[in-house]
Amino acid sequence: MAATDFKDYYAILGVNKTASADEIKKAYRKLARQYHPDMNPGDKSAEARFKEVSEAYEVLSDSDKRQKYDQFGQYWKQAGSGGWPSGAGTDFGGFDFSQYGSFDDFINELLGRFGGAPAGGGRRTYSYRPGGSSPFGGFGGFQDASGFDDSMSAGTDLESTLSLTLSEAFRGVQKRLNLGGEVIDVRIPPGAKPKSRIRVKGKGQASPYTQQRGDLYLNVEIQSHPFFKFEGDNLVCEVPIAPDEAVLGGSIEVPTPDGNVTMNIPAGIRSGQTLRLRGKGWSKPKGDCGDQLVRIVIVAPPELSATEREYYEKIRSSRTFDPRSNLKRVSL
Template identity: 70%
Template sequence: MPATDFKDYYAVLGINKTASAEEIKKVYRRLARKYHPDMNQGNKEAEAHFKEVSEAYEVLSDSDKRKKYDQFGQYWKQAGQGWPPGGGGAGVDPSGFDFSQYGSFDEFINELLGRFGTTSPGGPGRSPGGRAYTYRTTTGGPTGFSGYNGFDGFENQTGQATAVDREATLSLSLSEAFNGVQKRLDLGTEVVDVRIPPGAKTGSRIRLKGKGAVSPYTQQRGDLYLTVELLPHSFFQFDGENLVCEVPITPDEAVLGAQIEVPTPDGSVTVNVPAGIRSGQSLRLRGKGWPKPKAERGDQMVKIAIVPPKDLSPIDREYYEKIRTARSFNPRSDLKQIKL
């Protein structure tokens, strides 16, 4: 790499190598305001300066990254040309450092500076230097959350020159989601109350405006997006928009028909089971399912399962044997006609 391609981050910010963290921050804020794209619409030169300043600050403001930059800055000149590995033997640094494990010198720098996951250039999470990153942090959290301060899989996927949004998973019981609930969330720096309206389902997203991270470049705060995850229930499940359940009936109820009690989200109801129903058929309870917008309700589907008794009393066995002896119905009569 030519010497002119080497970026001296200290020179970019106009500071010396002994500058304190506070001095670096102060200088960066002044330069970021001066060259910010919002303040220099259409000025490509200002945009380029802003990227350089942002890149320099990203490294020098982090004590670990700054230490690595000071220690390994020499590799920026020695490994920039001849990539990918195998081109002209440039995969091995003359001083003994093996660069052949990296697809490009940028990849080496990303690892050197402690950057985490790289996404596609130009996509979400694009850094001031022109590459894109995804940041993940996980620690313990309060009830209903997991991950960073209760957030599962916290990610920053917005441009670093804009406000930073947060993503979090909120676990709800079926009862909480059906009736709606107010949750108190610990965001680490503050505690907020959020009202979850009735009818939330797995995948539902709730936006808390201005509750995300603060951008170090604009000092604007992003948004917090909560993605709902419903905890499993022992009786109710979902099938598309419908709430579904399975209810067992006896063989005589299937043959003769019956009235049975079926649980719904807001209490039991009496359901007429028609005579001759087959195992696996479903009955529709209109308006007894999951809440929808505008105070509507979906349907609840009751799947029938015919369950024979495991233990028969002497009287039960006697009557079942009489039925078998007298029965004229043969459900397998059509099988006699089946051939290869």
């Protein structure tokens, strides 16, 4: 066989031939993170390198496969230097390597590919699975037909929905959650917003191979409130005012998450106009608050006293302002 057939898996992982299982695993995880397709979208060379690193790890992380690989390496060195005539049977510990025409033939059978009998396992056919679980927080991985995923060594990330009241989200809260019989306490920091995503490290599903656990991600939903609402990142409310307040202006009390504050209404304000209360809005991670937007709605009184009606009629009879004067110029 050609000398270029052989792949030095130790060199691929950057470890010595005497490396321990932990050293091999550590080297694999570092390289898998570096060359993972989700970290290098569209980079075919990185994808090929990731496959090569994964193949090297699968062989060297299994003691039986590693032993056969090391024995084959000895055979390749001697056969490549003319140590045996072509076709001669060469036995290393009861294993005849001369039956393989190339290194790929040997690896395909060792890993159970292309119909070859696996060395103690099921047949594996690799295919890239975008978006799958991995030890790097949600990257895809190479998955075989038997369900084994080279990137699942740290377990699977889980997601769940967490419903909070507006008060809990604003001030922060500690929640007790039941995860399939496991009870955990989770601290929700102040300022959670709708669609916020909170990571709880090490509380995901355990890997069946290493028992290491992924992470739990909590998707925040905030219960509706009769007064406060979110519009994007802004906290918004609607405040009604009377017609005389709109005309003359004045001061009114407005609720905020931290209590009522006094807000000045400018004379002549229009219905639908928005005023800003600086620093009275939603909590921020650094401890300060954003702004609260106050949308003004002018509301006519549903009922009038005799005195109110008298004065409104006087206003109407003496009013010089025509709010519809511009409509006289409207035409098709």
